[in-house]
Amino acid sequence: MVKYLGKRIFYxxxxxxxxxxxxxxxxKFMPGTPLTNQAKLTPSQIHQIYKQYxxxxxxxxxxxxxxxxxxxxxxxxxxxxxxQAVSYLIGSRMGPSLIIGGQGMIVGVLLGxxxxxxxxxxxxxxxxTTSTIVSILLVSIPSFVLAVLLQxxxxxxxxxxxxxxxGGFIYTVLPTMALAASPLAETARFMRTxxxxxxxxxxxxxxxxxxxxxVGIIYHHALRNSLIPIITxxxxxxxNIMTGSMVVENIFSVPGIGEQFVKSVLTNDYPTIMGxxxxxxxxxxxxxxxxDILYGLIDPRIRLSGQSN
Amino acid sequence: MENNQNVLEVRxxxxxxxxxxxxxKAIRDVSFDLRKGExxxxxxxxxxxxxxxxxxxxxxxxxxxxxxxxxxxxxxQDLLKKSRKQMDAIRxxxxxxxxxxxxxxxxxxxxxxxxxxxxLIIHKGMKREKAYAQALEMMKLVGIENAEQRINxxxxxxxxxxxxxxxxxxxxxxxxxxxIADEPTTALDVTIQAQIxxxxxxxxxxxxxxxxxxxxxxxVVAGMADRVAVMYAGKIVEYGTVDEIFYNPKHxxxxxxxxxxxTMDTSGTELPSIPGxxxxxxxPPKGDAFAARNKYALEIDTKQxxxxxxxxxxxxxxxxxxxxxxxxxxxxxQIIERQKHYxxxxxxAIDEHKDKHVEEQEEQx
Numbered sequence: 001m002v003k004y005l006g007k008r009i010f011y012x013x014x015x016x017x018x019x020x021x022x023x024x025x026x027x028k029f030m031p032g033t034p035l036t037n038q039a040k041l042t043p044s045q046i047h048q049i050y051k052q053y054x055x056x057x058x059x060x061x062x063x064x065x066x067x068x069x070x071x072x073x074x075x076x077x078x079x080x081x082x083x084q085a086v087s088y089l090i091g092s093r094m095g096p097s098l099i100i101g102g103q104g105m106i107v108g109v110l111l112g113x114x115x116x117x118x119x120x121x122x123x124x125x126x127x128x129t130t131s132t133i134v135s136i137l138l139v140s141i142p143s144f145v146l147a148v149l150l151q152x153x154x155x156x157x158x159x160x161x162x163x164x165x166x167g168g169f170i171y172t173v174l175p176t177m178a179l180a181a182s183p184l185a186e187t188a189r190f191m192r193t194x195x196x197x198x199x200x201x202x203x204x205x206x207x208x209x210x211x212x213x214x215v216g217i218i219y220h221h222a223l224r225n226s227l228i229p230i231i232t233x234x235x236x237x238x239x240n241i242m243t244g245s246m247v248v249e250n251i252f253s254v255p256g257i258g259e260q261f262v263k264s265v266l267t268n269d270y271p272t273i274m275g276x277x278x279x280x281x282x283x284x285x286x287x288x289x290x291x292d293i294l295y296g297l298i299d300p301r302i303r304l305s306g307q308s309n
Numbered sequence: 310m311e312n313n314q315n316v317l318e319v320r321x322x323x324x325x326x327x328x329x330x331x332x333x334k335a336i337r338d339v340s341f342d343l344r345k346g347e348x349x350x351x352x353x354x355x356x357x358x359x360x361x362x363x364x365x366x367x368x369x370x371x372x373x374x375x376x377x378x379x380x381x382x383x384x385x386q387d388l389l390k391k392s393r394k395q396m397d398a399i400r401x402x403x404x405x406x407x408x409x410x411x412x413x414x415x416x417x418x419x420x421x422x423x424x425x426x427x428x429l430i431i432h433k434g435m436k437r438e439k440a441y442a443q444a445l446e447m448m449k450l451v452g453i454e455n456a457e458q459r460i461n462x463x464x465x466x467x468x469x470x471x472x473x474x475x476x477x478x479x480x481x482x483x484x485x486x487x488x489i490a491d492e493p494t495t496a497l498d499v500t501i502q503a504q505i506x507x508x509x510x511x512x513x514x515x516x517x518x519x520x521x522x523x524x525x526x527x528x529v530v531a532g533m534a535d536r537v538a539v540m541y542a543g544k545i546v547e548y549g550t551v552d553e554i555f556y557n558p559k560h561x562x563x564x565x566x567x568x569x570x571x572t573m574d575t576s577g578t579e580l581p582s583i584p585g586x587x588x589x590x591x592x593p594p595k596g597d598a599f600a601a602r603n604k605y606a607l608e609i610d611t612k613q614x615x616x617x618x619x620x621x622x623x624x625x626x627x628x629x630x631x632x633x634x635x636x637x638x639x640x641x642x643q644i645i646e647r648q649k650h651y652x653x654x655x656x657x658a659i660d661e662h663k664d665k666h667v668e669e670q671e672e673q674x
Contacts, residue, residue, distance in 0.1 A: 202413040208369055209408075210428045210479065211401035213394070220427075224418045299418055300463040 008292075012285040016278055023277045024066065027270060028059045034079045034268040053079070066274065075278075076271030080263065086275040090257060094279075097249065097256030100172050101241050104179030109237070112184040113230070116191025120226075121218060123196055131188060139185035143244045147178040147251040164253040175252045179244050183237040190233055194226040201225075228299050231291050238287045242280055316486050316519050317343040317366070322379035324361055324370065331591045335361045337543040338379070343487065348513065348520040350530040350551075352566065353540035356587055359523045362540075363489045365389070366521075367406055368396035383487075402432040405480035406489040410496040411472035415464035421448075422460035425478050432483055447478040450515075451508060470501035477508065484516050491523045506533055527570045531555060536623070539563050542587050542598035549624030556651030559618075559626035561605045564644050597629070605630060605638050 035041065035049065050056040054065060069076060075086040112135075119131035138146075154174060155163035161173045198204065199222055207217045245258035253259070257276055264272035296303040324336035336358045343349050351359045364370045366381055368388060381388040383403070388396070400406075405428075408414040416424060425447055426440035435443070441460070448456035451474040464472060473493065480488055490509065494502040506529065513520060522533055530537055531551060538548040539562065547560040558564055565583035585602035588594050594601065600610035607629050609615075618631035630638055639645070 202408055202410060203416040205369070206406075206408060206414045206476070206479070207416070207427075209367060209400055209406040211397045211399070211431050212427070213397050216431070221416050221419070225416065228418075301417060301465045 008289050012282070012289070015285055016281055019281045020070070020274060020278050021063070024063050024274060025059065027268075027273055028062070030268070032268050034270065036267065066271075070278075075275040078264075078272045079269045080267050080272070086271045089260070089272060090275055090279055093255055093257045093260050095256075096166055096254050097245055097258055100175040100179060100248070100254060100256065101245055103172060103176040104244075105183055105237065105241055107176060108180035108183030109187050109230075109234070111180070112187025113191050113227075115184070116188040117195055117218065117223070117226070119188065119192040120195030120199060121214075123192075128192075131192065135185040135188040137185075138181040139189070141181065143178050143181065144247045144251060146181050147174070147248050150174045150177055151251070164251070166253065166255050171252075171254075175248050175254055178248045178251075179241055182240045182244060186233055186237055186240070187230060190230055191226060194229050195222060198222050198225045224298060228295070231294050231298065234291045234294075235284070235288045238284055242284070314345050315342045316345050316383070317521075318380075318382040319343075319362070319366070320380045320382070322362065322365060322381065323377035324358075324365055325375045325377045326371075327373045327375060328591075332375075333590050334377075334593055335374075335543050335590060336365070337590075337593060339540075339543070339545055340379075341538055341545060341548065343519050343521060345486075345519055346513070346517045347535040348522055348533050350522045350524060350534035350537045351540055352524055352527060352530055352537060354525055354587065356590075357540040358543040359540055360491055363406070363491060363521060363523060366487075366489065367400055367404060368393070369400075398432070401428040401480075401485075402483050403485050404487045404489065405483070405485040406491065407473075407476050407480050407493045409492040411469055411476050412496065414476055415472055417464055420461050420463060421467070421475050424464075425460075425475065425482055428479060428483050444478070444482065447482045448475075450512070451475070451478045451481075453478075469497055470504060473497060473501075473505050474508065477505070477512070481512060481516065481518070485518060487521065488513075488518045489521045489523070492525070493522075494529060495524070495526070502529070509533070527555075527566060539566065542593065543590055544598065544627070546599065546628070547624075547626040549620065549626075552651065552654060553621065553624040556647045556654060557620070557624070558644060558647070559620055559624075559631055560599075560628045561603045561630070561640075562599045563626075564640055565602075567647065568641055568643055597627075605640075607635060 034053075034055075035046065038046065041049075047056065054062060057065070066076065073087075075090075078084050078086050078089050081089060115131045115134065119128045122128050141149075151163045151174065154160050154177075162171050163174075165171060203225075204217060204221060207221045212220065242258070245256065246262050247258075248254070249256045249258035250262055257279065260272065261276045261280075263269070264276065319342070320340050322336050322339045323334070326333040326335055339358070339362055341349065351362065353359050361370065361374070365374075365376070366383075366388060368391065376389050379389070383399070388399070391399070415421065422441055422444050425444035426435075426437070429435045429440040429443055430437070433440075445456050445460055448460060453459055453471060453474055459467075464475070467475065477493075493509070494505050497505060509520070510533065512518070520533075522530070524530060534551045536548065536550050537554040538545045539554065539560065540546070541562050547554065547558065547563050549557075554563060555567070558567060562583070565581075568581045569583060571580055583602055588598050588601065594611070595614075596612050597603070597606070597610040597615055600606040603610070609629050615627045615629045615632075617625040617627050619625055620631070629635055640648070
């Protein structure tokens with residue numbers, strides 16, 4: 001297990017290196033400069049600023065400088081926020097993103113499992129149809145449309161939740177709902193298909209022959225076996241949540257890294273873009289590592305070598 | 310309970326399946342008894358209704374199955390009239406089942422100890438420790454070595470034969486009155502087959518369980534069964550003791566089945582088979598369903614279904630050939646050989662008969 005983890009962590013570092021390299025060069029090829037009002041500056045002023053931030057050097061040199069900094073734990077200084085350190089900037093904005101992202105993921109996956117299971121157990125009834133329609137709707141509506149709809153109906157009309165801003169649980173409800181939609185729909189669709197399959201398998205027949213009731217069969221035998229493929233989609237779902245959060249955080253003015261990321265891209269805040277890319281990438285890698293470990297916990301057949309017996 | 314007493318009485322069972330193509334009459338008036346401690350083999354080719362019959366006993370037919378008539382009496386109660394909840398209390402407790410494929414009939418994500426203990430927890434309300442202790446006993450009884458360690462293993466850590474032993478342990482853990490074995494050895498290789506059959510016989514003598522043994526393998530029937538019912542196109546066409554079916558068969562379908570079974574003398578020549586295919590049960594034929602494939606068919610076979618004719622107190626066959634008015638027919642050569650053998654058997658003393666019978670069975674296997 002230790003050996004396995006070591007190997008995986010090595011690969012994660014390798015992945016981060018490759019991703020940050022590609023991002024660095026792509027970012028440099030993008031048009032525009034970090035300067036907000038270039039027209040008002042004299043060429044010497046521009047040169048002065050470029051020199052201050054090291055932007056006057058060739059791109060490959062900038063890359064090496066950046067890399068050296070990262071290895072020493074220095075992610076640079078943000079261009080847009082009065083020279084705050086990128087690591088501090090991200091650290092202070094991580095909380096809200098993790099809260100709404102985590103809540104969205106948990107709520108979405110759990111409700112998806114329930115919805116999908118219901119659809120499978122009551123296959124080809126109105127419950128199944130409803131579950132299918134709900135998941136198709138939620139997967140088709142883009143999160144920004146859903147976010148605006150939620151703001152309008154639950155925020156403006158019913159006044160149940162604040163429309164935007166940040167400051168306590170009640171403010172997380174609408175962003176969470178907007179983020180949960182896509183994982184909910186995906187999980188429900190996968191769960192239904194998988195559960196229908198499992199419910200027609202021989203070991204469910206044997207469970208029936210044991211005299212186990214319907215609930216017992218689902219709880220003791222069907223659920224765990226249906227979960228195995230669901231774990232596979234947790235990775236892509238995390239990506240959904242991350243990309244979704246960039247839009248959703250903006251709409252609900254959540255002071256998170258998603259909102260930050262969009263701002264940084266719009267202002268060519270190179271160090272912040274790089275820092276956030278690395279953070280996003282690292283989070284995804286960790287989630288994928290966790291899912292691989294989860295596999296072994298749920299399915300004894302794919303337990304990592306050295307772990308079984 | 311006396312061993313001659315019936316534990317299960319199936320009367321005039323009729324099961325239809327509603328499909329898009331129409332109503333399939335899968336079981337068409339089936340009646341049989343199962344006695345305490347005996348093994349009743351139900352044989353017949355695929356689609357003859359063997360499995361549907363046993364599924365009805367378990368109350369596990371698919372939702373599109375319709376009970377069109379009949380009764381299944383168990384302990385003076387009609388199983389067909391029970392609710393799903395009532396059947397849950399019987400399944401795995403009084404009536405248990407072993408399935409065909411041990412590779413797929415165990416839950417891959419559950420330790421086998423728990424799978425064996427489950428029926429005890431469900432039906433006897435046992436606490437975990439007690440149920441596991443009993444599960445361990447059962448594992449030893451079905452011949453799983455190192456049971457103390459193996460109880461914490463998962464199904465994928467066992468071979469096919471071992472898995473079938475586990476399935477048997479699950480079925481027998483509550484000492485059910487009736488065990489339904491639906492082709493329990495079909496998915497196993499021949500040496501393992503013999504071991505599993507021996508195990509089932511051994512456990513049957515220990516527990517006095519009645520077994521309904523579904524198979525299409527007559528070789529297995531000879532070694533396992535006390536009585537045999539031959540099914541064809543949703544009906545029982547002949548039933549009797551294993552000797553009567555093997556050595557004095559009366560129905561042309563049984564003749565065909567026996568002839569298509571290879572023996573030690575079979576070599577070189579092509580194995581005889583029954584020509585044609587079973588009838589479409591969406592629209593079953595008016596007369597004898599086997600008539601179209603039967604070279605001994607009479608004119609009446611196409612018009613009227615034959616009733617059961619009594620051959621002996623234990624032996625009945627539904628073929629017009631047994632009607633006193635029917636013309637004399639000479640059965641196939643091999644069947645005549647079998648009947649000669651049967652005549653010899655019946656003339657010998659009962660004890661010798663028993664011994665001889667055992668030897669014969671071994672030859673058959």
